[in-house]
Each structure stands twice: as structure tokens, then as C-alpha cells.
Amino acid sequence: MSHELPKAYDPSIIEERWARYWVEEHLFDTSTPKDTDESSKKFTLLLPPPNVTGRLHMGHMLNQTEMDILTRWHRMRGETSVWVPGTDHAGIATQMMVERQLASEGTNRRELGREAFVNRVWQWKEIYGGAILDQMKRLGASVDWSREYFTMDDRLSIAVKECFVRLWEQGLIYRGAYIVNWDPAIQTAVSDLEVEHEERLGKIYHIRYPLADGTGSIVVATTRPETMLGDVAVAVNPTDERYIALIGKLVKLPLSGVNGGPEREIPILADDWAKPEFGTGAVKVTPAHDPNDFAIGQRHGLPNLSILDETAHVALPGSLYDGMERYAAREKIVEDLRASDLLVEIKDHTLSIGLSQRTGVVIEPRLSQQWFIKIQPLADKAIEAVDKGYIRFTPDQYRKTYDEWMKNIHDWCISRQLWWGHRIPAWHCAKCAEITVAREAPTTCGKCGAKELTQETDVLDTWFSSGLLPFTVFGWPGAEGADGLTPDLAAFYPTELLVTGFDILFFWVARMIMLGCHFMLDVPMPDGSKRTLKDAVPFREVYIHALVRDAERQKMSKTKGNVIDPIEIVTKYGTDAVRFTLASMASPGTDIAFNEGRTEGYRAFANKIWNAARFLFMQIDRAKEAGYKVSMPSGGAISDLPADTPLETRWIFGRLNAVCEEIERALADYRFDEAAAAVYQFFWGEFCDWYLELVKLRLEFGEGAEQNPTTALTLASLVAVFEAALRLLSPFMPFLTEELWHALYEGNPPAKSIALTRYPQASDYTADDASVAAMTTLQELITTVRALRKELGVPEKESAPIQLHAENHVRALANTNRDMLAKLARVSDVGFANDPLSGSNARSTAGFDVTVIYERQIDVVAERERLTKELGKLEKGLAAAERQLGNEAFMAKAPAHIVEGLRKQAAETKMLHEKATAALNALPVA
Structure with missing residues (x-):
């Protein structure tokens, strides 16, 4: 793979190729570590298994985007990361699908008979059942496909049967006639x-x-x-x-x-x-x-x-x-x-x-004979696990919801009158009506010895088998006669996180907590010690994601006709843009109003990065042609910069330090929106809009022996920062970053995937507050001059001198970075004034006054209107500051740095108010 990139960014060309590559290369398959030392970092989570009948909807895509971002992030941080995929057999939904198919053929399940019908469902599953997982593969979910499960796999079916039998033996399952909710359509x-x-x-x-x-x-x-x-x-x-x-x-x-x-x-x-x-x-x-x-x-x-x-x-x-x-x-x-x-x-x-x-x-x-689980003591353990903080909910409000429901829970009816599902392992004696529950089919009645035994026709509720998944997917109960501790359980249980929706908080989340706490207490710890409730929980944290609504914040429904098909949006804008849209709006407890316009904007963001890569690759090729040695970054720390490193380079590394820390905090708190905003602002706002423009001042490649060390340093820094930015963005936009990362290394990268490299850490880059502050001042000066030039009507390609009134450090900054001002603000010369500047050609900030020297006819009315509006805003700011600073109760409780900041802000606002007043008074009378 070369540096050559097509001129236009087209996600449809690259996404399917990389999605296929990740699966075919088994990049995210994780073998079971032999060392189960608790000090080793791991990140394990289960995909909430979609129905085998399912197709991807926006709720799935949000859930999977959040899970994939977190899994990729943890994996790149060096943690053993396992995201386990699978599908649920969906007893009712699947049986309905096949029954409709049979009806279209003029028959039904009863005419077919139970065995033939179940075989027909298995045939249907083999043909149609993997659609949603195929969609996941196409969208690049970094799951461990080697661990894929189906809730009626032989291995899981054995575990389901074992759980039922054990609960029966413990007196926690019973059968009786009770009123149930009966669906007459599916009976x-x-x-x-x-x-x-x-x-x-x-x-x-x-x-x-x-x-x-x-x-x-x-x-x-x-x-x-x-x-x-x-x-x-x-x-x-x-x-x-x-x-x-x-x-x-x-x-x-x-x-x-x-x-x-x-x-x-x-x-x-x-x-x-x-x-x-x-x-x-x-x-x-x-x-x-x-x-x-x-x-x-x-x-x-x-x-x-x-x-x-x-x-x-x-x-x-x-x-x-x-x-x-x-x-x-x-x-x-x-x-x-x-x-x-x-x-x-x-x-x-x-x-x-x-x-x-x-x-x-x-x-x-309807009164019906059903099978029930006695909810105690299962519920008490599940309540205790949350009360003691062994399981944490985000947002925290769901902890109270969970607690209230668990304390008012009734015995759980676990039987369903279906043919598709885990058949209950119970046999009825025709002679004495005794019920025998067993792991294997009995040949005689244990009570009377009769041989006329008939297996229970009911199957288990789907949520019973899915409630066992956190430990059954890792091999429980293991070999017959063993203590239940398998190598996978030792390595991966409890899982770290569950990401799911509120709608299955009680269907699934509560069931997993009850069953996990009950069964895993009997499984020893990896070191052979007795497991306590703290380590019997199925997961440490539960993150409840929000709903995806339409742009008007209406709940999506087929009736309203406002359902958004994620596959259609992906086809139009690319997976990365859709993922970034969802991430940029996802924060705990806040529903997402999906707006296609934002997706179009993030498609433009991807295009911006594509063009930045093309510019960078062009510079690398120019440098090589000029005889420069261009070394590719190793992805390690960059902490020591030469003393003569240009300001913009010291600034961009200082910003890398800050943005790494910001993303780390945001993702740890499930603030996907803040993490996405941070990487977006850094990549587009700081790297593309500022740094790329500034480095053009340094990238002058001479030929032969006269090679400029500043040019070499700048190019090396540019490449290193771009590569780090790709790694920062990778969990959010995996396809684009994979393509550009491989292209950067010309097909010979240090790893098989950017997803297997190290995620940038704040400690990799030295914090440089002085350079960041200096660059912030220069950016403010440049943007102020740009705005003033526009107001004055200075032709875009024409340079103009400026006058600057500021403290000495700002003067020195402007003086030593005249080239930067010339390049980015078309400044032909910088003069310094000892007195404050005013007039229609001047603008004031808290740090400086600046005038663009350019003659034009002043629109006195427009200028008076502008200054009057500015004064109005400043007066509101002063009034708010005076209210806060005059509030004795607030001042007594507020931290010192907050009070100091308010006082500083009030002083700056007052100064700007005085300057605006003077400018207004200096205008000629209309």
C-alpha cells in the first residue's frame, strides 16, 4: 500500500475491505491468558444478544458504537479486551416467523409435528438467522468472533439444563396453577x-x-x-x-x-x-x-x-x-x-x-399450570450486590429504579407453551403423576417404577437462558464433577461492563444479576479460595444508554413513519460518519435526536482528515526527493523536544497532552459526546486549521547537504502528531484511520492494525502551558485581525500593517512571530503603540488593542450600532459579576481560585467596557 490516495474520500471503497480484513485476520480474537493474576488488566463485556430474527436498527447501532469505542479504547490501552458476540434464539419471535412461513405453504406446526417443526426452525435459522451479525461485521464491530454463541448451542443448552436441575434440587423451582398473562394468538x-x-x-x-x-x-x-x-x-x-x-x-x-x-x-x-x-x-x-x-x-x-x-x-x-x-x-x-x-x-x-x-x-x-422460580433468596443477593457497590449503574438514577423493582418482585414464571426453545427437563409419570427432573431422560419413575414417562411439553422462557450468559459463555459448568471453574471463567469473570438499554433492565439485567450471584458463589476463585458476593456478580458496571429519537425528538415508530434505517444512512455517508454522529450526541441520561445534517458534517470531517493526509504524504515525498531521511513514528512517547523547536510544534504537543487527558476522563465517565468533541476539535480545529498552515512556514526542502534542521524537525513532528491523532480518532472512526495509518507506513506498518497499537496517553507528551498560552494569544490576535480586515474590506490577497498596544510579553510574541502573522493574517508589518488604541479601525481584547492600518470610508451608523451592542453585552457581564461578587453567602463558600477567576474576569470586562465607551465617544456625530 503506497502513499497514493485517491483525490476524493469515498468510504464505500475502503469500509467493506477493512471490515473483511478484520474478520479474516482474526484481529480481535483473544486467547485465554494462562496467567489469571488479578493485577493484570482486562476488559470483558457481552453483546446484548439480538434476536436471531433481528435486523439492525438505530438502537442497536448506538449500543454497538458505544461498546466498540470502549472496547477499542481499552484494547489500545494494553488491556486484554474481549467483546463476546452472540444471538438469542428468541422463542416467541422465531416460532412466529416460521409459523407464518408454514401458513404461506398451507400447513402448520401441528400438522408437521413437534420434531419436524423444530427441525424446520433450525433450517430457518441457518438460512436467515445470522443477518444481524453479518451487519455487525460489515460495520466493523471489534468483537471476538471465535467466541460467537447462539443461546441454543449444545454447550449452552447443557448449561441451561444444569441450572434448571440445580434450582429444582435446591427447592427453588416449583410447578403450579396460577394466573398468567396469556397471549391467545401464540397460545x-x-x-x-x-x-x-x-x-x-x-x-x-x-x-x-x-x-x-x-x-x-x-x-x-x-x-x-x-x-x-x-x-x-x-x-x-x-x-x-x-x-x-x-x-x-x-x-x-x-x-x-x-x-x-x-x-x-x-x-x-x-x-x-x-x-x-x-x-x-x-x-x-x-x-x-x-x-x-x-x-x-x-x-x-x-x-x-x-x-x-x-x-x-x-x-x-x-x-x-x-x-x-x-x-x-x-x-x-x-x-x-x-x-x-x-x-x-x-x-x-x-x-x-x-x-x-x-x-x-x-x-x-388465564389459570394455567406453569413452572416458577422462587424469587428468594435470589433477589436478596442481587439487591445486596448493588447496595454494597459491587455493581455500579450509570446514570445512577437506574440504581433506584432497579432497587424498587427488585424489592417488589414476584416469583418468576419461566415456562412457555412453545415448541422452539430449551425444553424443560422434567418427565411426568402417567401412573402416579410424579414429576422427575433430571439431567438425562429417566427410564422409570423414581416413585412407582412405572415406565410410562412423558417429557414436559413446555420450554423455558428465553430470558432464563440469556440470564445465565455471563458465566455460561465462559464454559460453566465445565467437565462433569468439576467445581465449575473453567480457564475462561478464571480469566474473564466477572465481566467489566454491560452496555444496554433501559427497556431490558428487568428483562435481562436483573435476571443476570440474580442468577450470576446465585450460581457463581459456588464456583471457587482462580486461586482456589471461596468466592464472595463481590466476585460473584456478572459485571462490575451497567451503563444504560439513551434512546435514539428523530430530529424532532419524537420516538421512532413504524406508525409515525419516522424510523431511520442505519444501513441507509451508512450507505449514504459511511459508517464512520454515522458512528461519530451517535458518539458526539451520546451522554448519560440524554436521548439522542438523530439529525442527518450532523452526519453530513462528520462526513466532511472525515474528508478534511483525508485531505490532510494527502498534504502530509506530499511533504514526505518532497522531503525524500530532497534527500531528507524521513523516519516513521513508533507510537511511543515524545517528551524531549530540542530547545530551538518552533512555538507551533511545542504548542501542538502541549495540546496533545491536554486532549489525551480530556478523552481519558470523558470515556471513563461514558461522556462519549465530550470525548468526540475533544478529538474533533483537536484534529480539525487545531491540527488541520492551524498546525498544517503554520508548518508550511518551515517546510522548505533544500537539496544536497544544506538541509535545514528545523525543517527536518518540523516534518518529523508533523508526521508524529498526525499518527498520534489517527490513534486518538481510531475508536470513533476505525475505517478511515485504518486506511490512512496503513498508507502512512506505505503498507509496512508496525502492527497488523491501528487498533492493535497503543492509545496515546497524556504522559506521552510534555505539558507545555507556556507554549499553549502563547499560541492562544497569537491565535486570538490572528482571528481578531482577520475579522477586522473583513470589516474594513481589505482585499483578501492584500497585506496590511497593524498597530499593537499590549504588555511587553505580547509585544515580544508578536515581534518574534511576524512570519506567522504574515502567513495567517496577511500582516505586512507590526508596529507598537504606547497608548491604548481606539477608533473604527481598532479592536480590543483583554490582552491587547490592535489596529489594521487601512483607509476606508467609515460607516459611522454601522460602527455606532456595533459598539452599542457590544456595550450592552459588557454591561450585562458586569452586572452578573457584581451580583456574584456581592453575594456574601457565595463568596464565603466558593473556592479561592473561583473567586480569583471571577474578580479577574470582572476587571477584564470593566476594561473592555471602558475601551468600547471611549471608541463610541470618539465617533463623529452623524
Whole structure:
């Protein structure tokens, strides 16, 4: 690879090539270190596994950009860095995809049978399941692809089974009939977290239940009249005086005798759940179809009567309503109640409707046999781990959210009525109904010895297997009979960081903390000592990233039509520009309003760097032609500069020191925006806009023996600074920096990738406050003269003299850097004035007055307007300073350096105010 770069920067040409190179060369694969000394630095994190059905969206891209920046940064700092990728089998989503495919073929899973259906899903996964990981590879994620996992890999499946069996043996898993959230579309239970609640206008129905003794009736209020077919009681509050006399009596259940069926009588009972202020104060009790009713039934020993099947159709053979869909049954029941004069009234009523996240259908509370994990003692350990600081949340507000949820958590329903997933390792005896949970399929019942055993048809909740990932991906439980400590676990557990979104804080993050703290306490430390809770946690830190919204800060949704496809944006502007856009807006707790205009701006930033590289390579070639020896930088520290080093070179190395420190602090605090701003300002603002222009003064290559040592030093410094800047930028823009870094070394670099070099550290470059301060003054002088020249209408290519009034050190600075002023501000001569300067040709700063000597017709009105505006700003500044300096409470508490800074700023503002006033008074009267 040569110095020759195409004139135009085109990311589409370079990105696919480098993405392929990184994967094919296995650059980010990390072998397990033999030395597990705790003093050795490591950085390990897991990719939140996207669904195997997934495609990349902007949330994924933000998450992966942040993770990749951090991983590259830590790797370049010399830490053993492992970013583990993988995909989740996504039980519900994947089964739905394949079932839709089967429906298009005119068949379904039941016709296929379970084994054939599961084989069909595996076939689908092999063809379509890697799409999102392929997209990650194209976008350059520096993950360790040798460690890629799928949550139903054989190795992970063994670990999932082992966890289930151990929890069962510890008495922490049980099976029972409880009310669950039932999705009638896919016919499975879903967790509370997979239910979205939506306010909708519904109805409340008042229905008359006649007393069995014929003495009257009681009016019941309900929002779901169809479930009255499963009523087993009516409940009233024990303190409700309207109904005290009715407690213990029986009522006739309306419509129970329709179509010749037996008429049922049910009791009126007292329970605190009935609220006198709701509806009529009397409520029907249907334990099999409502969680609160189920609790009432448990308290009063009531039967559970299920009247809806898995598809939410009425299942009452012989009933007039048998086979009817739930809402059709509601309409028919209301019609029949009205015809029987049992419908008292219908009122509008706002309801909170639970909708399945997966299918969008209304959830049906349903009594079902399910498998549960007892949440204690798992939750207590997980709470303690965060309380004691073993796990830190950023932003910290999520620690409180986590704590509140964990302290109110219920037992976890871990079974799903699906065919795709980890099948529960439990077998039912047909003879005695005993349940056998085992690692291998039993041949006989352990209780009665019968051989008629049937495996449980349910599979495990996807979040159960993904909750185990922090230790199962590193080989737990290891060989049979071992203590569970594998070489990978010894080296990489706990992981350092989890980067994820708020939406799976409870789905996944809390599950991992509970399961990790529970299982890993039994695994010894690498030195054989007992592991404590501090080292049982799955990760040390959790960083919750923000949402990516559209440019108007609206949440993206297909309904609104404002979804941004990251692949389209990448195709248009390049991956680096999109990454930098996200990084530049990412800070803890702040959502990102994605603006394509900013991406276009960062595409221009990449182009600026490309052109800077072309200029640099041209200088290297010129130097070589002139006989200069040009050595390439080693990437090490540059701390000793010769005494005669030009000011701009001492300045740029001093700025390198400061920007390295700034980026280090920002990334440590997850302030991606501040880190991106720092490297952007350094590379574009200081290196390209200033340093490249200044070094042109020094890069005059003579031929033969008369070689200028300043020229040689300047070129070597220019190359070293550019190379360091590429390394600084590399985690943010990996493709551009890889291309230019290899080109700099003409295809013979010191490492296979810039990502495998050392990240610049502040200690690599000497802090030079004096040079930075001097250069800052010169920059201010140059920009002030430029602005004044523009106002005065000085032709761009015409030079003009200036007069300067300043303290001696500023005079000396201007005098010794006349070449710099001539080059960058078109200054033909510098004169010095002993008295302050004023007038329309003068401008004042806190450090100097300067006049451009150029005759022009003064626009007195415009100048008066400008000075009046300036005075207004200065007066506001003085008033604010006086308020602060006059605030005794503030002055008593503020640090000395803050007070001193305020006083200095106030004095400078006062001086500028006086100069502006004098300039205004000196203007001729219009």
C-alpha cells in the first residue's frame, strides 16, 4: 500500500475491505491468558444478544458504537479486551416467523409435528438467522468472533439444563396453577414485562344477580361480562353497610340455566378487595380469569372454573356460548342479559388494557399450570450486590429504579407453551403423576417404577437462558464433577461492563444479576479460595444508554413513519460518519435526536482528515526527493523536544497532552459526546486549521547537504502528531484511520492494525502551558485581525500593517512571530503603540488593542450600532459579576481560585467596557 490516495474520500471503497480484513485476520480474537493474576488488566463485556430474527436498527447501532469505542479504547490501552458476540434464539419471535412461513405453504406446526417443526426452525435459522451479525461485521464491530454463541448451542443448552436441575434440587423451582398473562394468538404465557398497557375507553356493566331465596337481588359491576360464565362467588366489602345483611346468602348466576343447563347458585362473601366506591361495590369472583379474583379464591377456598380455551374461545360443552370467541360471547351475553331484564345499565369507563408486546393482541388472564422460580433468596443477593457497590449503574438514577423493582418482585414464571426453545427437563409419570427432573431422560419413575414417562411439553422462557450468559459463555459448568471453574471463567469473570438499554433492565439485567450471584458463589476463585458476593456478580458496571429519537425528538415508530434505517444512512455517508454522529450526541441520561445534517458534517470531517493526509504524504515525498531521511513514528512517547523547536510544534504537543487527558476522563465517565468533541476539535480545529498552515512556514526542502534542521524537525513532528491523532480518532472512526495509518507506513506498518497499537496517553507528551498560552494569544490576535480586515474590506490577497498596544510579553510574541502573522493574517508589518488604541479601525481584547492600518470610508451608523451592542453585552457581564461578587453567602463558600477567576474576569470586562465607551465617544456625530 503506497502513499497514493485517491483525490476524493469515498468510504464505500475502503469500509467493506477493512471490515473483511478484520474478520479474516482474526484481529480481535483473544486467547485465554494462562496467567489469571488479578493485577493484570482486562476488559470483558457481552453483546446484548439480538434476536436471531433481528435486523439492525438505530438502537442497536448506538449500543454497538458505544461498546466498540470502549472496547477499542481499552484494547489500545494494553488491556486484554474481549467483546463476546452472540444471538438469542428468541422463542416467541422465531416460532412466529416460521409459523407464518408454514401458513404461506398451507400447513402448520401441528400438522408437521413437534420434531419436524423444530427441525424446520433450525433450517430457518441457518438460512436467515445470522443477518444481524453479518451487519455487525460489515460495520466493523471489534468483537471476538471465535467466541460467537447462539443461546441454543449444545454447550449452552447443557448449561441451561444444569441450572434448571440445580434450582429444582435446591427447592427453588416449583410447578403450579396460577394466573398468567396469556397471549391467545401464540397460545403461551408471557411475562409481566412483555405486556404493554394502554388506556382505552371501555364499558362497565351493571348486572342483577337474583337472590336464591327470592327476596331480591344484588347488582354486580364488571368490565368483562363474558367471564361471568366462570363466576364462583360475589364479593362485597365487609364494611359496606349496604350489603352486610347479604353476606353468606346465595345468588343465582345469571344465564347459567340458558339452553337447559343447570342453574348455578354461588355465595355472597366478604372480602376487602371489593371497593365500595367502585361501580356498585359488589364484584363477581372468577378465580380462573383474573389475578385478584384468584387471590380471593385462594383466601376463601373457592373452586377455579376455566371457561376460555388457549385461543380465548368459550370452552363450555353444552353451553349456548360454547366455541364463541371472547368478544363475540360478550356481545351475545349482554344481549341475553338485556332480554332477561338482568342488565341494569352500561356506563363508559376508561380501562387499562394489557397488550402482548409480541403480537399486539389483548392479553387474557388465564389459570394455567406453569413452572416458577422462587424469587428468594435470589433477589436478596442481587439487591445486596448493588447496595454494597459491587455493581455500579450509570446514570445512577437506574440504581433506584432497579432497587424498587427488585424489592417488589414476584416469583418468576419461566415456562412457555412453545415448541422452539430449551425444553424443560422434567418427565411426568402417567401412573402416579410424579414429576422427575433430571439431567438425562429417566427410564422409570423414581416413585412407582412405572415406565410410562412423558417429557414436559413446555420450554423455558428465553430470558432464563440469556440470564445465565455471563458465566455460561465462559464454559460453566465445565467437565462433569468439576467445581465449575473453567480457564475462561478464571480469566474473564466477572465481566467489566454491560452496555444496554433501559427497556431490558428487568428483562435481562436483573435476571443476570440474580442468577450470576446465585450460581457463581459456588464456583471457587482462580486461586482456589471461596468466592464472595463481590466476585460473584456478572459485571462490575451497567451503563444504560439513551434512546435514539428523530430530529424532532419524537420516538421512532413504524406508525409515525419516522424510523431511520442505519444501513441507509451508512450507505449514504459511511459508517464512520454515522458512528461519530451517535458518539458526539451520546451522554448519560440524554436521548439522542438523530439529525442527518450532523452526519453530513462528520462526513466532511472525515474528508478534511483525508485531505490532510494527502498534504502530509506530499511533504514526505518532497522531503525524500530532497534527500531528507524521513523516519516513521513508533507510537511511543515524545517528551524531549530540542530547545530551538518552533512555538507551533511545542504548542501542538502541549495540546496533545491536554486532549489525551480530556478523552481519558470523558470515556471513563461514558461522556462519549465530550470525548468526540475533544478529538474533533483537536484534529480539525487545531491540527488541520492551524498546525498544517503554520508548518508550511518551515517546510522548505533544500537539496544536497544544506538541509535545514528545523525543517527536518518540523516534518518529523508533523508526521508524529498526525499518527498520534489517527490513534486518538481510531475508536470513533476505525475505517478511515485504518486506511490512512496503513498508507502512512506505505503498507509496512508496525502492527497488523491501528487498533492493535497503543492509545496515546497524556504522559506521552510534555505539558507545555507556556507554549499553549502563547499560541492562544497569537491565535486570538490572528482571528481578531482577520475579522477586522473583513470589516474594513481589505482585499483578501492584500497585506496590511497593524498597530499593537499590549504588555511587553505580547509585544515580544508578536515581534518574534511576524512570519506567522504574515502567513495567517496577511500582516505586512507590526508596529507598537504606547497608548491604548481606539477608533473604527481598532479592536480590543483583554490582552491587547490592535489596529489594521487601512483607509476606508467609515460607516459611522454601522460602527455606532456595533459598539452599542457590544456595550450592552459588557454591561450585562458586569452586572452578573457584581451580583456574584456581592453575594456574601457565595463568596464565603466558593473556592479561592473561583473567586480569583471571577474578580479577574470582572476587571477584564470593566476594561473592555471602558475601551468600547471611549471608541463610541470618539465617533463623529452623524
